[in-house]
Amino acid sequence: xxxxxxxxxxxxxxxxHYADKNYVExxxxxxxxxxxxxxxxxxxxxxxxxxxxxxxxxxxxxxxxWAVDSVFAAGKPFMRVHTGGATGGSALQAGYAHVASxxxxxxxxxxxxxxxxxxDAQHVLNLIWDRFYEHDFxxxxxxxAAMGAQRYMQRYQVTEExxxxxxxxxxxxxxxxxxxxxxxxxTVEDVLNSxxxxxxxxxxxxxxxxxxxxxxxxxxxxAVKGSGYTNPAWITGASSITHTVFLGDRMGYWASTELAxxxxxxxxxxxxxxQARITDPVRQVQVAEVYDPFSSFLFQQLExxxxxxxxxxxxxxxxxxxxxxxxxxxxxxxxxxxxxNPIGVTGLVxxxxxxxxxxxxxxxxxxxxxxxxxxxxxxxxxxxFTCTVFSNDHH
Amino acid sequence: xxxxxDEMTIPGEWHVRYNYxxxxxxxxxxxxxxxxKILATFCSKSGLxxxxxxxxxxxxxxxxxxWVEAGLEGTIEAGTIVSAxxxxxxxxxxxxxxxxxxxxxxxxxxxxxxxxxxxxxxAAAQLQPGRRARVVFAEKRIGRVTDFxxxxxx
Numbered sequence: 001x002x003x004x005x006x007x008x009x010x011x012x013x014x015x016x017h018y019a020d021k022n023y024v025e026x027x028x029x030x031x032x033x034x035x036x037x038x039x040x041x042x043x044x045x046x047x048x049x050x051x052x053x054x055x056x057x058x059x060x061x062x063x064x065x066w067a068v069d070s071v072f073a074a075g076k077p078f079m080r081v082h083t084g085g086a087t088g089g090s091a092l093q094a095g096y097a098h099v100a101s102x103x104x105x106x107x108x109x110x111x112x113x114x115x116x117x118x119x120d121a122q123h124v125l126n127l128i129w130d131r132f133y134e135h136d137f138x139x140x141x142x143x144x145a146a147m148g149a150q151r152y153m154q155r156y157q158v159t160e161e162x163x164x165x166x167x168x169x170x171x172x173x174x175x176x177x178x179x180x181x182x183x184x185x186x187t188v189e190d191v192l193n194s195x196x197x198x199x200x201x202x203x204x205x206x207x208x209x210x211x212x213x214x215x216x217x218x219x220x221x222x223a224v225k226g227s228g229y230t231n232p233a234w235i236t237g238a239s240s241i242t243h244t245v246f247l248g249d250r251m252g253y254w255a256s257t258e259l260a261x262x263x264x265x266x267x268x269x270x271x272x273x274x275q276a277r278i279t280d281p282v283r284q285v286q287v288a289e290v291y292d293p294f295s296s297f298l299f300q301q302l303e304x305x306x307x308x309x310x311x312x313x314x315x316x317x318x319x320x321x322x323x324x325x326x327x328x329x330x331x332x333x334x335x336x337x338x339x340x341n342p343i344g345v346t347g348l349v350x351x352x353x354x355x356x357x358x359x360x361x362x363x364x365x366x367x368x369x370x371x372x373x374x375x376x377x378x379x380x381x382x383x384x385f386t387c388t389v390f391s392n393d394h395h
Numbered sequence: 396x397x398x399x400x401d402e403m404t405i406p407g408e409w410h411v412r413y414n415y416x417x418x419x420x421x422x423x424x425x426x427x428x429x430x431x432k433i434l435a436t437f438c439s440k441s442g443l444x445x446x447x448x449x450x451x452x453x454x455x456x457x458x459x460x461x462w463v464e465a466g467l468e469g470t471i472e473a474g475t476i477v478s479a480x481x482x483x484x485x486x487x488x489x490x491x492x493x494x495x496x497x498x499x500x501x502x503x504x505x506x507x508x509x510x511x512x513x514x515x516x517x518a519a520a521q522l523q524p525g526r527r528a529r530v531v532f533a534e535k536r537i538g539r540v541t542d543f544x545x546x547x548x549x
Contacts, residue, residue: 123483136541138485140481146475150519199522200475248493249453
């Protein structure tokens with residue numbers, strides 16, 4: 001395996017609508033900006049990985065075809081990756097495999113989403129469940145996640161106030177992120193008093209539907225050597241785990257994995273840490289950009305990533321243990337997915353925000369002395385989990 | 396009022412029709428529903444009984460080799476009260492839950508009816524994991540998963 005470096009990252013500001021450009025023009029904005037940061041031209045790119053989840057949100061079927069020219073893929077190998085909410089994490093890992101295998105030297109991972117182009121987003125998401133047994137019962141990503149949150153609350157006696165504080169913290173962090181979608185400060189009372197949606201979730205505990213684009217340029221150690229890049233982020237660990245679509249297989253006495261605990265994140269992290277030679281996450285990992293489209297997703301993942309024991313994250317959060325200047329880990333300095341969710345690139349945005357921390361280009365979000373940063377993504381029926389480690393040095 | 400050309404949108408809608416092939420396994424399950432039975436597939440190698448029924452056992456990687464009749468009572472594993480309206484989904488409020496029926500290894504989703512939803516908080520408190528629920532069949536059954544729902548056991 002060859003060592004792989006991140007040499008360019010870009011994201012557009014995220015918002016509800018982009019009225020002044022279409023989907024492929026958005027993709028191109030991110031591609032151009034990432035190439036500019038990597039000081040490369042489209043001719044330097046050997047292959048393109050396109051990060052795009054369900055295209056029903058933006059309404060052009062399999063929109064990767066439409067985007068080929070805009071992301072400079074014509075005449076090159078091109079593939080679209082789609083694992084639902086984990087798409088950006090999976091696309092990144094496909095790009096990583098392209099370079100690590102020695103097949104390609106320099107790869108562009110790019111995509112965009114426009115989730116607000118349709119008012120029927122949760123209808124589209126209902127359609128991911130099977131037509132015979134589950135589709136009829138109004139299962140969508142919100143009700144799915146709500147049931148996992150309910151189990152988590154009961155297992156570990158976590159309160160709605162503790163979930164509300166996660167939202168308050170996320171908005172405070174997002175206020176320092178010029179790309180974040182929701183940057184308005186809220187209080188615990190605001191969250192608790194926002195309209196109930198699906199118990200235990202209230203409206204403010206649920207991510208927005210965002211539009212925007214993201215891109216990352218990956219290159220081999222040979223290409224980076226002597227090129228003048230001073231502080232690339234090295235990908236030192238990359239792993240993913242997949243579960244059955246059936247949520248009901250992942251709860252109760254006979255289950256081999258537990259929905260409430262995000263076991264898939266734990267399993268993916270174990271392997272990514274092994275690759276990155278991380279044995280003590282609290283000492284070795286300074287930043288975690290975790291995929292948290294709902295208030296309850298932060299604790300389960302921080303626990304799965306080994307920053308604390310099962311059921312301990314809520315109390316640590318209450319004490320500010322996941323703030324930017326804390327001793328445990330700076331969780332989502334970007335404000336995370338709770339404040340910005342362009343589904344097809346959200347996992348890539350997590351990766352970009354983590355890599356930027358290593359590259360020292362996280363702006364007002366920058367945490368000091370970052371040696372290792374981790375990014376996660378989750379997709380489908382809480383069934384695809386990716387975990388990627390970025391480091392300031394390579395093996 | 397004219398809209399600036401860079402603020403314009405063009406409306407669109409997809410109309411796509413399907414006929415989903417049910418297959419043998421789901422077909423047997425749906426036939427069971429017509430007879431007032433919930434049938435689960437069983438894998439003798441792993442000892443797991445599956446609802447929804449599966450052709451293959453994920454744990455043993457063997458074909459499920461039998462059917463068992465699930466109990467008509469079970470335990471709630473997870474549930475939620477939906478109080479917001481989503482396009483093309485049922486009008487709120489409604490309750491859904493995963494219930495692990497007695498004798499079955501996995502939990503199956505359905506609506507929970509006959510639950511007082513006038514106070515969302517107290518309804519949610521009743522729908523907690525561990526609570527017992529029972530299967531209630533529709534009087535007229537057509538061989539669809541909607542032929543039954545759950546109600547809490549008082």
